[in-house]
Structures are given as structure tokens and as C-alpha cells.
Amino acid sequence: MTNLFSIEYITIFTSFALLVLGLWGIISQKNIFKIIISFSIVNTSIHLLLVSLAYIRNRTAPIIDSAVDRVNAAEKVVDPVPHALVLTAIVIGIGITALMLSYAFTMYKQHKTLDINQYKSLKW
Amino acid sequence: MIYSIIVLILSLIMLVMALVAIHHKSLQIAVIASGIISLFASVVYIFLAAPDVAITEASIGSALTVIIFFYVLNKIRHSDAKE
Amino acid sequence: MLRNSLRVIIIAALGWILFQVYSGYSSRDELNELAGYYATEGLSEVGAANLVTSVVVTYRGLDTLGEVTILFLTALIIGLMLKAEHRGDRTRLRESSEFLVTASHVLLPVIFMVGVYIFINGHLTPGGGFQGGAILASTLILMLLSFTNSKISHKVLEITESVSGISFIVLGILGVILAGGFLDNKILPLGEFGKLFSAGAIPVIYSFIGLKVGAELSTIILEFNQIQGTDDKSL
Amino acid sequence: MEYLKIAGAFITLGGSLFILFASIGLLRMPDIYNRIQAGTKASTLGTLLTLLGIGLIHTDWLLKIMMLIIFVLISNPVSSHILGRAAHYARMPISDRTEVDELEEDTNIVSQEREEEK
Numbered sequence: 001m002t003n004l005f006s007i008e009y010i011t012i013f014t015s016f017a018l019l020v021l022g023l024w025g026i027i028s029q030k031n032i033f034k035i036i037i038s039f040s041i042v043n044t045s046i047h048l049l050l051v052s053l054a055y056i057r058n059r060t061a062p063i064i065d066s067a068v069d070r071v072n073a074a075e076k077v078v079d080p081v082p083h084a085l086v087l088t089a090i091v092i093g094i095g096i097t098a099l100m101l102s103y104a105f106t107m108y109k110q111h112k113t114l115d116i117n118q119y120k121s122l123k124w
Numbered sequence: 125m126i127y128s129i130i131v132l133i134l135s136l137i138m139l140v141m142a143l144v145a146i147h148h149k150s151l152q153i154a155v156i157a158s159g160i161i162s163l164f165a166s167v168v169y170i171f172l173a174a175p176d177v178a179i180t181e182a183s184i185g186s187a188l189t190v191i192i193f194f195y196v197l198n199k200i201r202h203s204d205a206k207e
Numbered sequence: 208m209l210r211n212s213l214r215v216i217i218i219a220a221l222g223w224i225l226f227q228v229y230s231g232y233s234s235r236d237e238l239n240e241l242a243g244y245y246a247t248e249g250l251s252e253v254g255a256a257n258l259v260t261s262v263v264v265t266y267r268g269l270d271t272l273g274e275v276t277i278l279f280l281t282a283l284i285i286g287l288m289l290k291a292e293h294r295g296d297r298t299r300l301r302e303s304s305e306f307l308v309t310a311s312h313v314l315l316p317v318i319f320m321v322g323v324y325i326f327i328n329g330h331l332t333p334g335g336g337f338q339g340g341a342i343l344a345s346t347l348i349l350m351l352l353s354f355t356n357s358k359i360s361h362k363v364l365e366i367t368e369s370v371s372g373i374s375f376i377v378l379g380i381l382g383v384i385l386a387g388g389f390l391d392n393k394i395l396p397l398g399e400f401g402k403l404f405s406a407g408a409i410p411v412i413y414s415f416i417g418l419k420v421g422a423e424l425s426t427i428i429l430e431f432n433q434i435q436g437t438d439d440k441s442l
Numbered sequence: 443m444e445y446l447k448i449a450g451a452f453i454t455l456g457g458s459l460f461i462l463f464a465s466i467g468l469l470r471m472p473d474i475y476n477r478i479q480a481g482t483k484a485s486t487l488g489t490l491l492t493l494l495g496i497g498l499i500h501t502d503w504l505l506k507i508m509m510l511i512i513f514v515l516i517s518n519p520v521s522s523h524i525l526g527r528a529a530h531y532a533r534m535p536i537s538d539r540t541e542v543d544e545l546e547e548d549t550n551i552v553s554q555e556r557e558e559e560k
Contacts, residue, residue: 007131007171008234014135014168016225018142018161024218025146028211033151033197037158040189041142044165047181051174056235061173062258063333064250072247078173079242080258084267087259088274090180091337091420094189095281098427101196102288105434108200175333176259179325183341188424191348195431304527310520317513 011052018045032104032116036097043093047086054082131171134164155193162186254397254406255330263335264409264416268379268390275372275419282426289430303353311353318346326417330406336413340420347425351432359429368422371415378412450498457491460484473537474529482522489514 018041025038055078062080104114111118138161145157162185169178238246245258245266253261263271326339350359382391392407404410467480490511497507536543 005125005128006234007128009232010128010131010135011168011172012232013229014138016222016229017139020218020222020225021139021142021146023221024214027214027217029146031151033193034146034154037145037154037193040158040185041145041161044161044181044185047177048165048168051169051172051177054174055172056238059173061175061333062246063175064256064258075237077238077246077258079238080245080262081242083174083177083259084262086174086177087180087263087335087337088270090177090184091341092274092277094184094192094424095278095427097189098192098285098431099281101192101431102285105196105199106288114200176257176335176338179334179338180341183338183345184424187345188341188348188428191428192431195434199434304523306520306523310516313516314513314520 006057008052008055008057011048011055015045015049015052018042018048030116031114032107033114035116036100036104039100040093040097043089043096047089047093050082050086050089054079127171131168134168138164138168151197152194155190155197159186159190162189253392253409255409257330257333257335260330260335260409260413261406264412265390265392268412271416272375272379272390275375275416275423278420278423279368279372282423282430285427285430289434303355307353311349315346315349318342318349322346322417322421326413327410329413329417330409336416337420339417340422340424343417343421344424344428347428351428361426361429364422364426364429367418368426371418371422375412375415375419378408378415382408446501447499450495452495453498454492454495457488457493457495460488460491464488472539474534475526475540476537478522478526478529482519486514486518489518 022038022042022045025041026035029035029038059076059078062077062083064077107119108114110121141157141160141164145154145161148154148157162181166178166181166186169175169181237243245262249255249258249261249266253265255261255264322339322342324339325334325342326336329335329339347359378394379390381394383389385391386393390412392409392412395407395411397405397407461484464481464484467484468477471477471480493507493511493514497504
């Protein structure tokens with residue numbers, strides 16, 4: 001039970017809850033802006049999940065300085081590979097958000113509404 | 125132990141902000157709430173021993189994304205006011 | 208009504224699955240083999256104190272190249288999609304207050320310097336090209352807010368972006384010719400650990416990545432800023 | 443050396459108290475302008491004291507902390523000035539107990555100019 005109160009358990013639970021909330025927002029909202037906001041929430045939750053999977057208790061950041069021994073660094077630092085993945089994923093995330101926003105703006109200009117049910121040009 | 129309590133409080137605020145972002149009527153408040161989620165996530169990354177990710181999330185997720193949202197929202201509000 | 212209950216069922220099922228995953232999770236005590244290799248051998252092979260930097264720039268350099276390319280394509284597509292919004296006269300914006308203009312004369316060089324510091328020291332301290340590039344892009348936001356009616360040219364951003372991109376690829380190919388493989392950092396001497404000029408070519412490569420990311424993010428912000436400024440008659 | 447650390451800890455505690463007062467002010471003040479005022483003054487002082495205390499605890503960081511203090515001292519008041527100005531232009535409601543509104547003439551002139559342009 002003391003295990004469950006450790007940092008990575010709390011953050012993994014938070015990221016799952018954020019994922020569920022974001023997906024609920026994506027499928028229940030009608031406003032296209034709300035859908036984009038929900039997408040960015042899902043994005044953040046995935047980043048949080050990856051970083052908390054990399055965490056190991058009682059270890060420090062993957063930077064070798066006076067606090068971390070050079071010889072047995074593998075027993076002192078957390079996993080650096082998911083950090084590198086999340087680093088690039090955040091930068092791609094802003095690109096995706098910007099792309100969705102420009103698309104939403106174009107749609108708004110054509111249809112004069114933000115309601116996604118009114119966008120009938122892609123329906124068949 | 126004290127770290128766990130801080131992370132727990134931050135997580136609760138993040139979840140409440142996610143609910144606000146999804147269900148609030150005003151788009152401005154929803155955008156700001158999603159920015160707050162990113163900001164608090166970047167504080168949590170510091171506790172998870174990931175300072176690189178924390179810097180990136182704080183500068184990109186909570187600043188640049190919100191700015192881009194507000195540019196588009198401002199334009200839409202302007203054209204609404206004209207009609 | 209039927210649709211709504213379907214949504215609730217889908218979300219509840221997903222939440223149940225995720226809860227099962229959560230309750231089955233047990234935290235680990237040691238690094239896996241790959242990360243252990245990076246942590247022990249990375250120091251002597253690459254020479255960067257920040258292990259994340261050595262993974263991003265050297266071990267996974269191709270991924271970074273692809274990522275920067277994706278960002279470039281995104282900026283290009285956004286430019287194409289929003290091109291139609293840019294015609295029409297720019298509305299005259301309200302002059303920003305004197306406090307802001309004076310303060311931004313002081314703050315702009317400082318913020319720019321912080322960004323450059325972050326991506327030059329990327330191999331020693333937390334930070335690197337992506338973070339520094341984002342801070343450079345936020346310099347542009349402060350510029351747009353304080354000097355409202357001045358024009359910012361796309362040309363400078365384009366030239367910065369393409370020159371740093373080409374230099375990045377040239378450095379990668381030099382790695383193939385002079386050292387072990389694409390984006391190998393041993394084309395320059397590894398130097399003394401912990402100094403600014405160490406870790407081979409990593410500071411140079413990360414500076415180019417930082418300039419490129421900063422220019423691309425600035426381009427995206429500028430496109431969105433220009434739709435806000437134009438007075439389109441069709442709307 | 444120990445005395446310096448103890449003094450740094452007390453200064454940091456004072457700084458966090460000021461930040462607590464700032465957040466109480468944010469909750470208790472009647473309108474947006476008073477809130478900005480409470481938030482800015484108290485939180486700037488709180489941040490400066492916290493940074494100074496950390497600088498006294500770790501004396502080798504003192505140079506970087508001085509630069510941070512200068513940066514916060516410039517950027518925090520300017521940002522809240524901009525927030526207040528934007529709120530005034532957006533016609534946010536002013537509390538009844540406010541007696542002097544120096545910016546009122548300025549806003550009226552600007553809105554008249556806008557209507558003439560139309």
C-alpha cells in the first residue's frame with residue numbers, strides 16, 4: 001500500500017484519467033475548438049505517461065555531474081530514452097495543433113459556424 | 125513523502141482543469157485551462173527527474189500553444205462582431 | 208440518446224481497460240539493457256554530460272532529422288492554407304504602451320541570450336536545441352506585441368532556416384566521411400569532459416537544430432499573427 | 443557558514459509568506475484591478491526574497507540569482523501593467539469603491555477615433 005503512494009503511481013493514474021477525459025471530450029463535444037483542446041489534453045497525458053514510465057525511485061536526472069558517479073552511472077540515473085522521445089513529441093505536438101487550428105479556421109471561414117455537425121462537405 | 129503529497133495536489137488540479145477545459149462554455153477559459161494543465165505537467169516532470177522535458181513543456185506547451193489558440197480565437201470573435 | 212449512451216459505454220470500457228493496466232503495473236528497479244549501455248558507454252563514446260542530448264543528437268540523430276523535417280513541412284502547409292487570409296489591408300493596431308516598448312528594448316536581448324545559452328550548453332546542462340528554439344520563438348512574440356505596426360520580413364527567417372538545415376545535413380554527411388557514421392560527433396576532437404568545447408560536434412549540431420526549430424516556430428507564429436492583423440472584406 | 447544558511451532559510455520563509463499573502467489578496471479583492479495590484483506587488487517581493495534566500499544557502503549560485511532578480515524585477519511589473527491596461531480597454535467592470543479613474547478620458551478618446559474611422 002505504501003507502494004501505491006509513490007510518485008510514479010500517482011502520475012500514471014493521472015495520465016490515464018487525463019487520457020479518458022480527453023477522449024470523452026473528443027467524442028462528445030460538437031465545437032471544433034473544444035475537440036482541438038481535447039486533443040492537446042490527450043497529447044499532454046501521453047507525454048506524462050511516457051515520462052513516468054521512465055522514472056525509477058531514488059534516482060536523479062540523466063545528467064552526469066558531481067552528484068552522479070561517472071563509473072557506475074547506470075545505477076544512479078533514470079532512463080534517458082523516453083525523455084528524448086517526449087522531447088521530440090512535444091515539438092511535433094505544437095505543429096499538429098497549429099495544423100488543426102489552421103484547418104479549423106479555414107472551415108469556419110467557409111461555413112461560418114464552429115459546429116462540427118454542420119460541416120457537410122465531407123459527408124457522403 | 126512530501127513530494128508525493130505535492131504531486132497529488134498538482135494532479136488533482138490538472139484533473140479539475142481538464143474538466144473545465146472540456147465542459148466550460150467560454151472558449152477563452154477552456155484554452156487557458158488547457159495551458160494550466162501543461163504548466164502543472166511541467167512541474168510534475170521536475171519531480172519525475174526530467175528537467176529537459178520540463179523546460180520544453182513549459183516553453184512550448186503552456187506558452188506558444190496558448191498564443192496560437194488566442195490568435196485564431198481573436199480573429200473569429202472579430203468576424204462574429206462584424207455580422 | 209442512443210448515441211450518447213454508446214459514447215458512455217465506449218469511454219467506460221476504455222477506463223476499465225486502463226484501470227486493469229494500472230493495477231497490473233509494477234515499478235522497475237533497474238535500467239533495461241539499451242538504457243544501461245547509453246548510461247555507461249555514452250560518456251566515453253560521446254562525451255556529453257547530458258545523456259538525453261547524447262541520445263537525441265548522436266544515437267538517435269536520424270529521428271531528430273525526421274522531426275525537424277516534419278516541423279518544416281508543417282510550417283509550409285500552414286503557410287499554404289492561410290495564404291488566402293493574408294490579402295487585404297492590415298488594420299492599424301493600437302500603439303502599445305511606452306512601458307512595454309522601453310522594457311522590451313531591455314528584455315529582448317536578454318531573452319535572446321538565454322535562448323542561445325540554452326542551446327549552446329545543451330551537452331552540459333538541461334536544455335538544448337528544441338528548448339532554445341522555443342525561447343527564440345517567444346522573443347518573436349514579445350516583438351510582435353511591443354512593436355505593433357512594424358513589419359517583420361519572412362526572408363530572414365527563411366534564410367536562417369535553410370542555412371541551418373543545410374549545415375545540419377552537411378555535418379551529418381561529414382560524419383559519414385570522417386568518422387563512424389551519419390551524424391557521428393567525432394569529426395571534432397572530444398576534448399575535456401565538462402568544458403564548453405567538448406563532446407565533439409554536439410554543440411555545433413545542436414546550435415543548428417536550435418536555429419532551425421526557432422525559425423520554424425517563428426514562421427508558424429507569424430502566419431497566425433498575420434491572419435489576426437488583416438482586415439478581410441469577405442468575412 | 444551555518445549562520446548564512448540559517449539566514450537564507452528564514453528569508454526564503456518570509457518570501458513564501460509574501461506569496462501566500464498575494465494569493466489571499468487574489469481571492470479577497472473586489473475587482474480585477476485590485477487583484478492585479480495585490481498579485482503583482484506581493485508576489486514580486488515574495489519571489490525576490492525566495493531567490494535571495496536560495497542564493498544565501500548556495501553561495502556559488504549568487505551571480506546567476508542576481509541576473510534572475512534583475513529579470514524578474516523588470517518583467518513582472520511590466521506584464522501586470524499590460525494586463526491592467528488590456529482589462530481597461532476591454533471595459534472590465536470597476537468596483538464601486540474606486541473613486542479616481544485616470545485612464546477613462548484616454549479610453550473615450552480612442553473609442554471616439556474608432557467610431558470616426560468607421
